[in-house]
Structure formats: C-alpha cells, structure tokens
Amino acid sequence: REKKIHCVTSYFSDNQMKNEHETKQIIHSIKVGISLVLVSLLYLVDPLYEQVGENAMWAIMTVVVIFEFSAGATLGKGLNRGMGTILGAGLGCLAAVLAQNLGAVGNKVIIGASVFIFGTIGTYFRLIPSIKKRYDYGVMLFILTYNLVVVSGVRADQKVWEIACERFLTILMGFIICICVSLLLFPLWASDELHQSTVSRFQDLANTIQGCLEEYINIGIKEENKSVASFGVCKSMLNSKSKDELLAIYAKWEPWHGKFGFWYPWEKYLKIGEALREMAAIILALGGSIEISTSPKAFTSVNQTIQLKLCEAIGSDVVWVLRELGDSMKQMRKCEADTHISEKLKAAKTELSLVISMFNISAHENIDALAVASFIF
Amino acid sequence: REKKIHCVTSYFSDNQMKNEHETKQIIHSIKVGISLVLVSLLYLVDPLYEQVGENAMWAIMTVVVIFEFSAGATLGKGLNRGMGTILGAGLGCLAAVLAQNLGAVGNKVIIGASVFIFGTIGTYFRLIPSIKKRYDYGVMLFILTYNLVVVSGVRADQKVWEIACERFLTILMGFIICICVSLLLFPLWASDELHQSTVSRFQDLANTIQGCLEEYINIGIKEENKSVASFGVCKSMLNSKSKDELLAIYAKWEPWHGKFGFWYPWEKYLKIGEALREMAAIILALGGSIEISTSPKAFTSVNQTIQLKLCEAIGSDVVWVLRELGDSMKQMRKCEADTHISEKLKAAKTELSLVISMFNISAHENIDALAVASFIF
Numbered sequence: 001r002e003k004k005i006h007c008v009t010s011y012f013s014d015n016q017m018k019n020e021h022e023t024k025q026i027i028h029s030i031k032v033g034i035s036l037v038l039v040s041l042l043y044l045v046d047p048l049y050e051q052v053g054e055n056a057m058w059a060i061m062t063v064v065v066i067f068e069f070s071a072g073a074t075l076g077k078g079l080n081r082g083m084g085t086i087l088g089a090g091l092g093c094l095a096a097v098l099a100q101n102l103g104a105v106g107n108k109v110i111i112g113a114s115v116f117i118f119g120t121i122g123t124y125f126r127l128i129p130s131i132k133k134r135y136d137y138g139v140m141l142f143i144l145t146y147n148l149v150v151v152s153g154v155r156a157d158q159k160v161w162e163i164a165c166e167r168f169l170t171i172l173m174g175f176i177i178c179i180c181v182s183l184l185l186f187p188l189w190a191s192d193e194l195h196q197s198t199v200s201r202f203q204d205l206a207n208t209i210q211g212c213l214e215e216y217i218n219i220g221i222k223e224e225n226k227s228v229a230s231f232g233v234c235k236s237m238l239n240s241k242s243k244d245e246l247l248a249i250y251a252k253w254e255p256w257h258g259k260f261g262f263w264y265p266w267e268k269y270l271k272i273g274e275a276l277r278e279m280a281a282i283i284l285a286l287g288g289s290i291e292i293s294t295s296p297k298a299f300t301s302v303n304q305t306i307q308l309k310l311c312e313a314i315g316s317d318v319v320w321v322l323r324e325l326g327d328s329m330k331q332m333r334k335c336e337a338d339t340h341i342s343e344k345l346k347a348a349k350t351e352l353s354l355v356i357s358m359f360n361i362s363a364h365e366n367i368d369a370l371a372v373a374s375f376i377f
Numbered sequence: 378r379e380k381k382i383h384c385v386t387s388y389f390s391d392n393q394m395k396n397e398h399e400t401k402q403i404i405h406s407i408k409v410g411i412s413l414v415l416v417s418l419l420y421l422v423d424p425l426y427e428q429v430g431e432n433a434m435w436a437i438m439t440v441v442v443i444f445e446f447s448a449g450a451t452l453g454k455g456l457n458r459g460m461g462t463i464l465g466a467g468l469g470c471l472a473a474v475l476a477q478n479l480g481a482v483g484n485k486v487i488i489g490a491s492v493f494i495f496g497t498i499g500t501y502f503r504l505i506p507s508i509k510k511r512y513d514y515g516v517m518l519f520i521l522t523y524n525l526v527v528v529s530g531v532r533a534d535q536k537v538w539e540i541a542c543e544r545f546l547t548i549l550m551g552f553i554i555c556i557c558v559s560l561l562l563f564p565l566w567a568s569d570e571l572h573q574s575t576v577s578r579f580q581d582l583a584n585t586i587q588g589c590l591e592e593y594i595n596i597g598i599k600e601e602n603k604s605v606a607s608f609g610v611c612k613s614m615l616n617s618k619s620k621d622e623l624l625a626i627y628a629k630w631e632p633w634h635g636k637f638g639f640w641y642p643w644e645k646y647l648k649i650g651e652a653l654r655e656m657a658a659i660i661l662a663l664g665g666s667i668e669i670s671t672s673p674k675a676f677t678s679v680n681q682t683i684q685l686k687l688c689e690a691i692g693s694d695v696v697w698v699l700r701e702l703g704d705s706m707k708q709m710r711k712c713e714a715d716t717h718i719s720e721k722l723k724a725a726k727t728e729l730s731l732v733i734s735m736f737n738i739s740a741h742e743n744i745d746a747l748a749v750a751s752f753i754f
Binding site: 025026028029030032033034035036037040041043044049056057060064065067069112115116117119120121123124127140144147148151152154155239241242243277278281282285286 | 409410417421433434444488492497500531616618662
C-alpha cells in the first residue's frame with residue numbers, strides 16, 4: 001500500500017510541478033510583452049522620442065535579445081552585453097582616431113586589418129570552454145561593437161564618440177527596463193529551480209530504490225506487475241548535467257534573495273548532482289538485472305533467505321539516508337541526524353560485507369552506500 | 378601486451394583528435410575574420426557604400442551573429458534569421474499600414490497592444506521545446522523585426538516598406554557572405570563530427586569492456602595496477618546527449634556533401650547514441666563492482682573456474698561485436714558479418730544462461746548483450 005501511496009503522491013507532485021512550470025512560462029511571456037511595450041514608448045511618446053531619436057532601436061533590440069527566462073540569465077546576458085559594448089566601443093573609437101591620422105587608403109587598410117585581427121582572436125576566445133560558458137555573449141558583442149564603431153569612423157559626419165555614447169545610453173535604457181521587470185515583477189529565480197530540482201532528485205532516487213526493493217522481494221510472490229516506469233526518472237537524471245551547469249551559472253549572477261545569500265556555494269550543487277547521477281546509473285543497471293531475473297525463484301536455502309533480509313535492510317537504510325539528506329537540504333538546515341546517518345551507513349557496510357562473504361550477488365548495493373557515504377563525509 | 382597497445386593507440390588517437398579539434402577552431406576563427414573583412418568592405422569601399430549606406434550595419438550584425446562553428450549551424454541560424462525577418466517585417470508593415478488609418482492616439486494604442494500581443498505569444502512559442510530546439514532564433518528575430526518595423530511606422534518619413542526592404546537586402550548580403558565562406562572555405566561539417574564521435578564510441582566501449590575483463594580475470598594474479606582512467610570515457614559518454622542532439626539538428630540543415638546524402642537518417646544516430654549511453658551506464662556499474670571485489674579471490678572450485686571462462690568468452694564476444702559494428706559504421710557499409718554477429722550473440726546468450734543457471738553473479742553482462750542485440754535486430 002505504501003508503494004501505491006508513493007506512486008500517487010509522485011503523480012500529484014509531477015502534475016503540480018508541470019502546472020507550476022506552465023504558469024511560470026506564461027508569467028515570463030507576459031513580462032516580456034510588458035517590457036516590449038515599455039521600451040516601445042521611447043518611439044511612441046513624443047517627448048521621449050525627441051530625446052532619443054532613431055537610437056531607440058537599440059533599446060528595443062536589447063530588450064528582445066537579453067530578456068531570458070530566469071532573472072540570473074537576464075542579468076548575466078545584460079551585463080555581458082554592457083561590458084562587451086563598452087570594451088568594443090572604447091577600442092573601436094581608439095582605433096578609429098588612430099587610423100584617422102593616416103592617409104585615406106592607409107586608414108582603410110589599417111581598419112580592415114584590425115577588424116580581421118580582433119574578429120579572429122575574439123572568435124577563438126569564444127571557443128574556449130571556460131569563456132564560452134559565462135562570457136560567450138559578451139565577447140560576441142565586443143566583436144560586433146568594435147566592428148560597427150571602427151567602420152562608421154570612416155564615414156560618420158558626427159564624431160564617432162558621440163554615436164557610441166548615444167547608442168550605449170539607449171542600450172542601458174533597455175537593460176534597465178529588462179532588469180526592473182525581471183527582478184521586480186514575479187521574479188523567476190534560476191537558484192530556486194536548481195535548489196528544488198536537486199532536492200526532488202533525492203526523493204526520486206529514494207522512491208526508485210524502494211520500488212526496486214519491493215519488486216525484488218516480491219518477485220516470487222506476486223504476478224507480473226512491474227513499475228518499469230519509475231526508471232524514467234533515473235534516465236532523465238542521467239541527462240541533467242548540462243541543464244544543471246547552466247542553472248548554476250545563472251544562479252551565480254543572481255543577487256541576494258530569499259534563502260540564498262551572496263557567495264552561496266552553487267558549485268557544491270553541481271558536485272551533489274554528479275554523485276546523484278552516478279547513483280542513478282547504478283540503479284539503472286541494478287534495475288536491469290532485476291528485470292532479467294524475473295523467473296520466480298524459490299528462496300529455499302536458509303542462506304538465501306538471510307541474504308535477502310540483509311539486502312532489504314541495506315536497501316531501506318540507503319532509502320532512509322537519501323530521504324533524510326533530501327529533507328535536510330530542502331529545509332536548508334545542517335543535517336541533524338548526522339551521526340545517526342553515519343551509524344546507519346556503518347551498519348549497512350557491515351551487513352554488506354556479511355552478504356558479500358556469504359554470497360557474491362549484491363555487490364552493487366555497496367556502490368550505492370559508498371556513493372552516499374563519500375558524499376556525506 | 379594487447380592492452381598496452383590499446384592504451385597507446387587510444388592515447389595517440391586522443392592526442393590526434395585534440396590537435397584536429399584545435400586546428401578546426403583556428404580555421405573557424407580565421408574564417409570569421411575573413412567574413413568580417415569582406416562585410417566591412419560595404420563600408421570601406423566607396424562605390425559599395427554609395428549603394429548601401431548606413432544599412433551596411435545590418436550586414437555586419439548578421440555576420441557576427443550567425444557565423445557558427447559548423448556549416449549546418451550557420452545555415453540554420455541564417456535561414457532562421459531570414460525567415461523571422463521576412464515574417465516580422467511583413468506583419469509589421471501590415472500592422473503599421475492598418476494602424477495609420479486610425480487617429481494619432483488610436484494608432485499608438487493599437488500599435489502598443491499589438492507589440493504586447495505578438496511579444497507575449499512569440500515568447501511563449503520560444504519556450505515550447507520542439508520550437509526552441511530548431512526555431513528559437515527565428516522566433517526571436519520575428520519579435521524583434523515586427524517591433525522595429527511597427528514602431529518606426531509611426532515616425533518614418535520614408536515608407537515603412539522601403540526601410541524593411543533595404544534592411545532585408547543588407548541582411549541577405551551578410552547571409553550570403555557567411556554561407557560562401559562557411560561552405561566553400563575548409564567547411565567544418567557537424568555531420569562529420571556526429572558520425573565520427575558515434576563511431577569512436579563503439580571503439581571506446583569495446584576497449585573499456587576489454588580492460589574490465591582483463592582486470593577481472595587477472596585480479597588474483599597481478600598486483601594493483603588499475604586502469605580506472607578508462608571509465609572516464611564512459612562517464613563523458615553519459616553526458617553526451619545534449620551535444621548529440623545539437624549536432625543532429627545542425628547536420629539536418631547541412632546540404633548534400635561527402636558520404637551524406639539528403640534525408641540522411643540522423644535520428645538513427647540519436648537512437649544509437651541512446652543505446653550506447655545505456656551500455657556505458659551498465660559498464661560503469663559493472664566496473665564499480667569489479668573495483669570493490671579487489672580482494673584477491675582464489676578460484677578454487679571447478680564451478681567458478683568454468684564460470685570465469687564463460688564470462689570471458691561472453692565478454693570478448695561483446696567486444697568483438699562492438700568492434701565489428703563500429704567498423705562497419707565507419708566504412709558506411711551494411712554490416713557483412715550480419716549473420717555472424719547474430720550467431721555470436723546467440724552463442725553468448727546460451728553461454729550466459731548456463732552461467733546464470735550455475736551461479737547468479739554475472740547477470741549484468743546479460744544486459745550488455747541484450748542491449749547490443751536489441752540494437753541490431
């Protein structure tokens with residue numbers, strides 16, 4: 001009956017999560033719509049247009065391009081865009097002024113060469129993984145702005161510097177609108193998402209292990225009534241690395257809010273995710289082997305019955321430890337059951353070595369326990 | 378000795394692949410530099426500038442934004458940009474013309490409302506996974522262009538339609554420059570990368586299984602001399618899904634070239650990748666259990682010795698099958714050893730059931746074989 005309750009609660013929580021995600025998507029869409037209307041006012045309201053002029057275009061572009069789903073992603077992209085634009089514009093102006101002292105032809109040759117050099121080096125930087133992760137967009141904007149500024153230097157009747165400043169100001173306006181709408185109006189935090197998904201993975205793994213255990217124990221008793229579906233959680237967990245990394249990068253950009261202060265250790269979430277993924281891989285393999293051994297075994301020998309009991313004990317210890325860890329992480333308190341957990345794990349280890357010495361079958365559970373153990377200590 | 382040879386060859390091929398990747402990155406960077414110089418000529422060369430004017434800016438922007446590492450990605454992004462721009466400009470012009478018939482205030486209200494509606498709906502579309510994968514950039518460009526066109530309609534002295542057309546032409550120029558440089562100058566194909574990485578994974582898995590087998594068999598004989606490093610391949614393989622999916626999307630955009638015709642079945646590569654990832658997860662778990670059972674066992678009983686021999690035979694069958702499949706995929710021929718492979722697998726199965734009936738330990742190998750089997754038939 002407990003299993004059924006688990007299934008039902010996980011179904012409801014799945015549904016709830018889906019609905020929540022849907023709501024978040026709609027909120028995000030509406031927020032983008034609002035920002036676009038606000039930035040369009042630069043064109044539509046006469047006094048504003050007189051101030052800003054055609055450059056309002058850049059504000060619109062900024063809003064469309066940098067408004068991302070989570071507040072952290074928006075902030076990161078906006079800061080990247082700002083930094084890239086400033087650097088590119090500064091260097092572009094410098095190059096344009098330096099080149100103006102040369103003759104008309106020399107000027108153009110120098111500018112062409114500098115475009116080639118900065119374009120090539122910038123593009124190479126964009127391919128370096130560590131830069132690509134956090135600053136890809138900034139470097140792209142640097143290349144773009146440098147190029148635009150340095151070539152308009154050849155043509156502009158106005159001074160290059162003025163053009164650059166005006167554009168930068170309008171980009172800043174777009175950025176401010178984005179940030180205000182993103183942070184003040186129903187903010188969607190990447191940090192919350194990373195935290196919740198990590199917490200729920202503990203529960204998912206615990207449920208899956210419990211399902212496996214029950215299936216394994218009842219294998220001789222019940223008819224075929226498999227819960228293979230529960231392995232879907234493990235499979236999707238295996239592919240979660242890139243999403244987690246993105247969320248951690250976004251979370252780092254996010255300002256202090258809710259339970260998360262500055263310098264919150266988001267890298268540790270990635271390490272926890274790694275440990276959970278390894279566990280999911282082990283559970284998948286374990287589940288596969290249970291599926292294969294569907295032939296109803298009669299547990300006749302005393303040895304085997306004892307072994308089965310021990311396996312069950314170890315498994316439920318692991319489930320308990322996982323639930324406890326997930327709970328303490330959810331409530332963001334230091335795991336009070338700390339000593340309790342290490343005791344449980346030690347007990348599991350001794351039980352395990354008993355099983356191994358008796359019989360070689362369940363060596364895999366060991367890895368589960370070890371993974372959890374190495375992950376606590 | 379064979380193992381050492383494997384290690385050495387895999388080391389060399391790793392190094393070679395790294396160098397190759399480095400060279401590709403440099404080629405890509407230089408290509409971007411060249412395209413930027415070419416597109417800057419629209420500004421720098423007088424006759425061209427007289428034709429194009431300030432709109433040359435849009436060509437530069439197009440080149441910086443759409444030039445991606447692989448030809449497929451560039452083509453896809455370019456086509457997305459083109460489609461999004463055309464749709465957005467068309468709808469924007471229509472809305473601007475319709476709104477012009479209203480009074481000055483009504484005009485602006487209608488335009489603001491339409492900006493909100495298209496912005497919200499467009500953003501919602503961008504969040505739908507199937508659209509996000511292939512058309513994210515196109516929808517973004519649609520929102521951007523619609524917005525720019527419809528709000529300039531309020532202000533422009535020129536007709537909106539003319540502005541839109543001029544900009545589109547310059548974007549087209551940028552697109553053409555990108556595509557020519559990307560496809561004609563040392564093209565870097567996403568399809569080649571996907572093909573090669575899939576092929577090399579067969580070899581990697583085969584090497585890892587062989588390493589495991591040798592380790593397991595020599596466990597009592599040799600001293601501690603582990604090749605844990607080889608599991609790194611499996612771990613990195615587990616995280617390869619998102620990269621594979623991206624490559625497959627890019628590969629679909631790529632035109633006929635080399636061995637790959639139109640309608641080349643790239644989805645099958647994804648399925649193969651999925652099967653290989655599951656195998657990698659199983660091998661990881663298996664490897665973990667071997668690591669734990671480091672205690673030198675004396676294989677005393679006859680039963681155990683026979684069992685060990687059978688395991689070895691099954692393992693080397695699986696290795697052989699993997700190598701054969703990888704080779705036939707590399708040379709892109711129908712697997713000639715087709716019947717041979719199924720025979721081997723059948724033999725492995727019967728051996729396996731022997732082992733299982735004798736002793737329950739190696740249930741995991743079964744999954745390896747089953748995965749391969751289900752993947753061939």
